[in-house]
Amino acid sequence: MKYLVSICFSLYILISISYANNMTLIEQASNYYKNNKFENALSIYESLHKKFPNNIDIIYNLGNTHFKLNNHGYAIGFYLKAIKWDPSNSDIRYNLSLARELVQSDSEQENSIIYTILGWLRFLSINVSFNIMMILLLGFLATLRFIQLQKFNRELLFNILIVCGLFFILSFSMFLHRYAHYSEEKGVVITKKLAVYSGPSETLSILFYIHEGYEFRINKFAGDWIEIELSNGFKGWAPISGLFLI
Amino acid sequence: MIGNIISLFFLFFLTLSIPLSANASDISVTASVTKTKLSINDILEYKITISGAKTQPTINESFLNDFSIINRSTQQSYQLINNNFFSSQIKSFQLRPNIEGTIIIPSAKLTIDGKTFETDPITITVSANTSPSSTPNASPSKMPISKQGVSSSGIPQGSSKDLFILAVLDKNQAYVGEEIIYSVRLYRRFSAIDQLLYQEPKFGMLSEQLERDQKTYTQTYKGIRYYVQEIDRRSLFSYESGSIAIPPASAEVQINFFYGSQIIQSNEISINIIPLPETNKPSDFSGLVGDYGLDVDVNTKALVENKPIAIRLSVGGSGNLKQLSTLSISTDSDIFKVYQSSINDLITYVNSVKGIRHFEYIMVPKVDGSLSLPVFSFSYFDPKTKQYNVLSSPSQTVSIIDAGESEIQFANNDSQNLITELRQDLRYIKESIDISKQATPFFKQVFSLFLIALNIGLLATTIFSFIAKSSLFRNIIQRFSLKPSKQAVNAIEQIKSTSDWSINDVQHHIFRFLSSILNRPVQGLPLSEIIEELTQQNIDTSTITDLESLLDQCSFLAYSPDSSNVESKIDICDKAIDIIKRIKT
Incomplete structure (x- = not known):
């Protein structure tokens, strides 16, 4: 028992020290950023990102730091990564639009018809859309159960059942749409100018060039090469070194 | 036809010639x-x-x-x-x-x-001037200064004591460019006059008409009480030194219908204009004399390299503001290009010439960084202190933003006080980061998993309940449960082993068995109908006869419990088991 207590205490101390160290690093990085020492801030944020790869705030700060270092491709990549989890975050959206303006990036989402009609869908994350769908399903099933148990007003319950059913169908299609977006593999060009080849080799012919900040879909991998597809339908192979994968 | 073609050619060449002439x-x-x-x-x-x-x-x-x-x-x-x-x-x-x-x-x-x-x-x-005494080089006549601070020369020659006009100045000596207030007053002993037509004199210097006093008041002048009325008031600015004579003003006055009209002239007055001192005279002195102030309005938050901004400088005070046509600018032309944009005056002419002259300059910063704004200045001579004063805009250090760094939207409509974004920059980093907060997909989130579990549970309950109530389910249950004959035999065997039982229990199990055979509830049906249906099911006739007698016996025992004993009950149970087994086969 004594051993168990001492082990728990030691673990607690270790976790506390680690947490304090991380907080100091965050503060340090903020100070570097404030004083325009973006290189120093970047190295700290990168180390934190390795430890906490899914922390949205760290990803966002990385985007900002890269932006300040004129690495606009990286900045767009990190912003897209952050927005994948938190699409309603206005700060991320704003900074992403600024970065896109600087590289004249072609954002397919903003131009598509579905986004013109259902623009608000952009603000729903996969998690939120799933939870909405599940809550509506719960409402539907609960109403059905009440009907079975013959409790409350049967007519009212039927009406509720129809409404819940319709909304559930809508939320389900919404979830499918968000899931397709979530599961899509995307990337951003991080080099100033990148040649896209007809196959996974530099000996093959160059099809076209893309510039820093250009966003694309990933079709398949072949070693250090990726087959990419642009929003205009152009396809080609590019070396992974010039790309940022989201 | 040819005429039309010529007209078209003419129009064509005329059209071509318009832009060419505009360029030239x-x-x-x-x-x-x-x-x-x-x-x-x-x-x-x-x-x-x-x-x-x-x-x-x-x-x-x-x-x-x-x-x-x-x-x-x-x-x-x-x-x-x-x-x-x-x-x-x-x-x-x-x-x-x-x-x-x-x-x-x-x-x-x-x-x-x-x-x-x-x-x-x-x-x-x-x-040539009509009055020889009105030439600028005429000899000055010193004016006595009255109690009101004006100079006058008594009743003008040729004028009646009852009606005359008197010209007065607020001072008898002034500097070059200094404001001199000239006033002409009508003195009359009559309470009213019908008409007055005033003719101003040739001043020989810059004059600006002021708003005259509209009131008529009484004043005693040389022992005689007069009605006094101001008929002209103006500011004079002389830009030549020496003694300057102002010729008499004249007025045609009609007292009433009987008197007719008469022309009266004012006194001739002169003033000594003294030159401005040469000592300490600023090099950029424009000749402005009076009392002035300088106000600067510039939006220092909007300075971006190569983007013009406006600076507004307002010179306000009393004197001939129009004398100041430009301000001195002190700046490095490599850092700031400065262009004069416009001059607007807001000048009032009431008791004296007072107002504000607004200068607008366009400044274009040519480099970025922390720089001093151009300094705008002007000089004037203050006749009260008899000194030259230099007023300058405050030296201000501003930060000039690099034009290439970001897109900038200028507030071109500052005058409308609209709020506009001057510069777009990143939203700031997150300083307070919760490290433990990791983004996880829904299938790893507790809340989402809880919702899934809840839905699955509710769905299962609903489906089970639905199925349980359906006949199909009951058939399935029946199919997978024991056969009715066996169930009935087991039940009756169990009745035999218990001491406290009634004949109705046996009867119930027999009827239940028969219901399963006939696929309908038989309890309550007349016995003849049950027999008939069993016959239709191809059941052996002797078995049916035995069943009929057994059921009769059961009914009899049920209605006469005293006649029943243990032996007869067991016998009935055995009979029932035997009949069930025979029907089953």
């Missing part, structure tokens, strides 16, 4: 005067309008040798369209002719961008 006349220079007939003491304004010039023109003023230049001023307006400056300048000269007769103002020669432009000559007629 990019710079135009014209001259004008405010009046072409004047007396020797009058001042005329000569204006040269230059439009389309991108640089400052140079003018050789030697063509104005026949005139004394009292004042020079330049008005400029700039427009910035598609990064090109379009300017329009008006160079004004206030001139007093030196000679009488017909004078031709020769062509003004201006050099703009290395090219020489000429205006058209203008002919004016200068007449």
Whole structure:
């Protein structure tokens, strides 16, 4: 028992020290950023990102730091990564639009018809859309159960059942749409100018060039090469070194 | 037909010639005067309008040798369209002719961008002054200063004691360019007059009419009580030193119908104009005399490299503000390009000439970084302190933003006080980061998993409940449960082993078995109908007969419990088991 207590205490101390160290690093990085020492801030944020790869705030700060270092491709990549989890975050959206303006990036989402009609869908994350769908399903099933148990007003319950059913169908299609977006593999060009080849080799012919900040879909991998597809339908192979994968 | 073709060709060439002629006349220079007939003491304004010039023109003023230049001023307006400056300048000269007769103002020669432009000559007629005493070189007559601070010379000669006009000045000595208040008052012993037509004198200096006192009051002058009324009030500015005489003003007065009208003249007055001191005279002194202040308005938050911003400077005070046509600018032209944009006046003419002259300059920062704004200054002579004063805009260090770093939207409509974004920059980093907060997909989130579990549970319950209530389910249950014959036999065997049982239990199990055979509930049916249906099911006749007698026996025992004993009950159970087994086979 004594051993168990001492082990728990030691673990607690270790976790506390680690947490304090991380907080100091965050503060340090903020100070570097404030004083325009973006290189120093970047190295700290990168180390934190390795430890906490899914922390949205760290990803966002990385985007900002890269932006300040004129690495606009990286900045767009990190912003897209952050927005994948938190699409309603206005700060991320704003900074992403600024970065896109600087590289004249072609954002397919903003131009598509579905986004013109259902623009608000952009603000729903996969998690939120799933939870909405599940809550509506719960409402539907609960109403059905009440009907079975013959409790409350049967007519009212039927009406509720129809409404819940319709909304559930809508939320389900919404979830499918968000899931397709979530599961899509995307990337951003991080080099100033990148040649896209007809196959996974530099000996093959160059099809076209893309510039820093250009966003694309990933079709398949072949070693250090990726087959990419642009929003205009152009396809080609590019070396992974010039790309940022989201 | 040929006529129509010629007309079309003519129109075609006319259309082509329009843009060509427009290009050829990019710079135009014209001259004008405010009046072409004047007396020797009058001042005329000569204006040269230059439009389309991108640089400052140079003018050789030697063509104005026949005139004394009292004042020079330049008005400029700039427009910035598609990064090109379009300017329009008006160079004004206030001139007093030196000679009488017909004078031709020769062509003004201006050099703009290395090219020489000429205006058209203008002919004016200068007449001699009607009153010899009104010439500027006439000998001054010192005026006594009255109690009210005015100079007067008593009742003018030739005027009646009952009706006269008196001209007065607020001072008998003034500096060159200093404001002198001139006032003409009508003194009358009559309570009212019908009509008065006032004729101002030729001042021989710059005059600005002021708002006269509309009230009539009484005043005792040389022992006689008069009704006094101000009929003229103006500010005079002399730009020549020496003693200057102001000729008499005249007025035609009609007291009433019986008296008829009479012309009366005021006294002649003179003033001594003293030159401005040369000591400590600033190099940029423009001749401004009076009391002034300087106010600066510039939005220092909007300074971006190569983007023009406006600075507004307001010179306010009492005196001839129009004398100040430009401000001195102290700046490095490599850092700031400064262009005069416009001049607007807000001047009141009430008791004296007072107001504000707004200067607008366009500044274009050529480099980025922390820089000092250009310093704008002007000098004036204060007659009260008898000193030159220099007023400057405050030295201000501002931060100039690099133009290439970000897109900037300027507030072109500052005057409308609209809130506009001056600069777009990133939203700031997150300083307080919760490290433990990791983004996880829904299938790893507790809440989502809880919702899934809840839904699955509810769905399962609903489905089970639905199935349980359906006949299909019951059939399935039946199919998978024990056969009815076996169930009935087991149940009756169990009844046999218990001591406390009734014949109804046996009867119930028999009927239940029969119900399963006939696929309908048989309890309550007449026995004859059960027998008939069993017969239809091809059950052996003897078995049916035995069943009939057994059921009769059960009914009898059920209604007469006293006659039943244990042995007969067991016998009935055995019989029932036997009949069930026989029906089953």
